[in-house]
Amino acid sequence: MSAHSAPSLTGQTLVITRPAHQAIKLTQRLQQAGATVIACPLLAIEALPCELLLHEANLHAYQLALFTSPNAVEYFFKQLTHPYLPSHFKIAAIGNATSQTLANYGIQVDYAPDTHFTSEELLALPAFAALSPQKILLVKGSGGRTLLADTLRARNMQVISCEVYQRITQPLPTLNIQWEAVSWVMITSLEALQHLVTCWGGAVNPAHVPLLVGSERIAQAAQQLNFKRIHTAHNPSDTAMWEALHRVWNNHNDR
Incomplete structure (x- = not known):
C-alpha cells in the first residue's frame, strides 16, 4: 500500500492485543497515521525446550519440516547449535511472515499458502x-x-511434533480501558480472544465492542461469544490487519 493512500486515523483509538514484541511495527504504523494505540498484550511467548533438538543429528531422519508461525521458526533455531537444516529438507510454512522469518535464516520455502495463511x-x-x-x-x-497432524497422518505421513514455545496468558493492563468506546480491538489469535472474554468476567458486553480479527475462524468464535461488530482481515499479518482497517475506514467515509 502506498503512503499517499494510507488513511488518517486521527481520533481513532485502537487496542492491540498481540504479544508485546510482535506489536511494535503495527503500533508505529498506526501512530504515524494519527491513531491512539493502547497496548494490551494478552499473551506472552516463552521458549519450550524440545528434547528432539538435543541431538541435532536426529533431524537427518526427516524429509520435510513444517513451521506453523514465525515464533516456531525463531524458537526452533534458538535451540540449535548451528542454525541450519539438512540440505535434503523440503520446507513448508503457514503465512508470509513465517516464510520471511525462514528467509532470514537463508532458508527457502517450498510450500506455503498464498492468501489466508x-x-x-x-x-x-x-x-x-x-x-x-x-x-x-x-x-x-x-x-x-x-x-495438520491428523490430516497428514491420514495421508500416511509420519508426523513428529516439535513444540518449541508456549503461550502464557497475561493480565489486563492496570490502565482503565473503555472497551465499548474504542474504535477497534485487534485480535489475531483465538487464544487471545478467549482470554480477553475471561478477563472481562462479564463486566463488559461483547456485543458493544468492535473487533478487527485476523481470520474467519476467530470471527466465528467471536460470534459465538456474542460479539456483533466484527470485521475480518484476510489473515493475521500486520499488512492484512492494516489493509482491513483501511477498508473499514473507506467504507465508513463513503457512507
Missing part, C-alpha cells in the same frame, strides 16, 4: 497434497489445533 489452505495446495508418504517434523507451539 491457514492450515486448511496449506493442506489444499496441490503440490503439498500430492506429497508421497514421508517423515515430517511439525514445528509448532504447545497445544493448539491438531488438524
Whole structure:
C-alpha cells in the first residue's frame, strides 16, 4: 500500500492485543497515521525446550519440516547449535511472515499458502497434497489445533511434533480501558480472544465492542461469544490487519 493512500486515523483509538514484541511495527504504523494505540498484550511467548533438538543429528531422519508461525521458526533455531537444516529438507510454512522469518535464516520455502495463511489452505495446495508418504517434523507451539497432524497422518505421513514455545496468558493492563468506546480491538489469535472474554468476567458486553480479527475462524468464535461488530482481515499479518482497517475506514467515509 502506498503512503499517499494510507488513511488518517486521527481520533481513532485502537487496542492491540498481540504479544508485546510482535506489536511494535503495527503500533508505529498506526501512530504515524494519527491513531491512539493502547497496548494490551494478552499473551506472552516463552521458549519450550524440545528434547528432539538435543541431538541435532536426529533431524537427518526427516524429509520435510513444517513451521506453523514465525515464533516456531525463531524458537526452533534458538535451540540449535548451528542454525541450519539438512540440505535434503523440503520446507513448508503457514503465512508470509513465517516464510520471511525462514528467509532470514537463508532458508527457502517450498510450500506455503498464498492468501489466508491457514492450515486448511496449506493442506489444499496441490503440490503439498500430492506429497508421497514421508517423515515430517511439525514445528509448532504447545497445544493448539491438531488438524495438520491428523490430516497428514491420514495421508500416511509420519508426523513428529516439535513444540518449541508456549503461550502464557497475561493480565489486563492496570490502565482503565473503555472497551465499548474504542474504535477497534485487534485480535489475531483465538487464544487471545478467549482470554480477553475471561478477563472481562462479564463486566463488559461483547456485543458493544468492535473487533478487527485476523481470520474467519476467530470471527466465528467471536460470534459465538456474542460479539456483533466484527470485521475480518484476510489473515493475521500486520499488512492484512492494516489493509482491513483501511477498508473499514473507506467504507465508513463513503457512507
